[in-house]
Amino acid sequence: MEKLTFEFLGGAPVNATRAPALVGVVGSGNLEVLIEPVELGGRCAVEILTAARGFGATWEAVLDDFFARHKLADVRISINDVGATPAVVSLRLDQAVEDFLGGAA
């Protein structure tokens, strides 16, 4: 197991009263994403616990793309991963943001 943390700056703060959202399941090839509004001085913090070691650079690339799509601030994203592929991770992150911001399903 490996723990990875990333931070992004320059996003737009979300309403702090939004309800947290949880999507996905901690199962093989899958992951759960918990997204919560937290006062972080404008940062978007991502913490990952993954069963697959040594994929830090891949996670960084996937999260860079994610942040380019969704410029969030004052948000904490917590991930428990069991070897999901980058494509699955991207889809789950988008799904989490959709649930969190109440966008179109």
Added chain:
Amino acid sequence: MTSYYESSARERLANVLDPGSFHEFLPPTERVISTHLVQLETPAAFDDGIIVGRGTLDGRPVLAAAQEGGFMGGAVGEVHGAKLVGLLERARDEKPAAVLLLVESGGVRLHEANAGLIGVSEIMRAVLALRSAGVPVLVLDGGQFGCFGGMGIVARLCDAIVMSEEGRLGLSGPEVIETTCGVEEFDSRDRALVWRTVGGKHRYLLGEANALVADNVAAFRKAAISLLDTKPDLSLEALTEEHEKLGARLEKFGACRDALDIWSALGIEAPEGLPLLEADAFVAKVAGRRA
């Protein structure tokens, strides 16, 4: 139509209970996770694979739990078990109309061994204590992982079980039987064999499931509502009667080698056609023939 089988535990709760009524206890944001899995360097889930809370069903207050089969096969670990026991004990104080258990579990989580075993025994005790306090405990079983091991016992300790054909109920699961007794005894990859042995239709025919519904969340919801007024009966007379029924069942079907033999013995014509019937047609065909 939303498939119950394909839904996650959270989706099932949202669709079975009245819309928007569910309030979760110990939600994922509380991060009450398994310490055992962390020690084993295995990713844990923020809800430990079970969602517990309160809501309403047809306007009546209920407490409800849903196990997530996608996380470790819905297996019962220490936290998972404690959340369920806590919910059942809370129900003794609050006296809701019923407690709903949306089960999906392979049994005890082997990573947590004794803690999981103790958890299951505490769940059993809590179910019986709650029933003797007059609150019915209703089981919904239609998930991808079925309901086996300790949770199979728990399910049969409850007041009523609703199953879809896709749901499975048993003690040892198919893979366990094959591993311990050999593939000649039970081929766990033979899906037709698995479903006619532990699937919902067979459990309904044997009288273990009280209702057999189609695989959609609305059908499960409707069946759960129809069972809300179930009155728990743990009297000695009721238990004796149940034991006599089970004894007679064993006598009647004990020599059968296959579920098909039992269906024939029940007097059902062309039993080999039963697995192909939709839920409603199946229930109509076997009316008055159940064990």
